Amino acid sequence: MSDIAKHRVVHSLKKRGSISSPSTQDFHLKEPHGRTKDSVSTVSYAGEPSQRDDSSRLTVQMENTYQLGPTKHFPVVAVNHILRDVLTNYLQEEEYEPDLCRQLTKTISEVIKAQVKDLMIPRYKLIVIVHIGQQNSQSIHIGSRCLWDTKNDNFSSYVFRNSSLFALANVYAVYFE
Missing domain, CATH: 3.30.1140.40 (Tctex-1)
Incomplete structure (x- = not known):
């Protein structure tokens, strides 16, 4: 992957709320034909808590118990x-x-x-x-x-x-x- 392509990937990930950085050591993984490939680690985050969508929150909906009478009567x-x-x-x-x-x-x-x-x-x-x-x-x-x-x-x-x-x-x- 060329340096320009890496820069584009890193830039697009930062825009979407992900941080991309090369790992602490550059690892070269060998592909089947003897070529090397650089390793890049990615960490995603959701953004600031104040910037979250209300639509992304899950709403809990309680279901009826269908209990029509008391299990224990008033003493x-x-x-x-x-x-x-x-x-x-x-x-x-x-x-x-x-x-x-x-x-x-x-x-x-x-x-x-x-x-x-x-x-x-x-x-x-x-x-x-x-x-x-x-x-x-x-x-x-x-x-x-x-x-x-x-x-x-x-x-x-x-x-x-x-x-x-x-x-x-x-x-x-x-x-x-």
């Missing part, structure tokens, strides 16, 4: 125990105070949600709602609505009372395919 009894323990621990000695109770509802609902998540129930979305009110010989009606699949969705509920306040905690488990 109502275990969640009832969690509700009872958390409400008792947080509210046993508390007196009703509106500002404190507002903060306690947020804290208790986060604690309950974390403990129910620790049960590792796959594919259920959890909704935790806690109501705290003053115990003052009055009544209260609390209602909730949502779209419900009676076969897969479930809930757990617990009411706590002491001399000063009452608390109602609900955990709704909605199956998510």
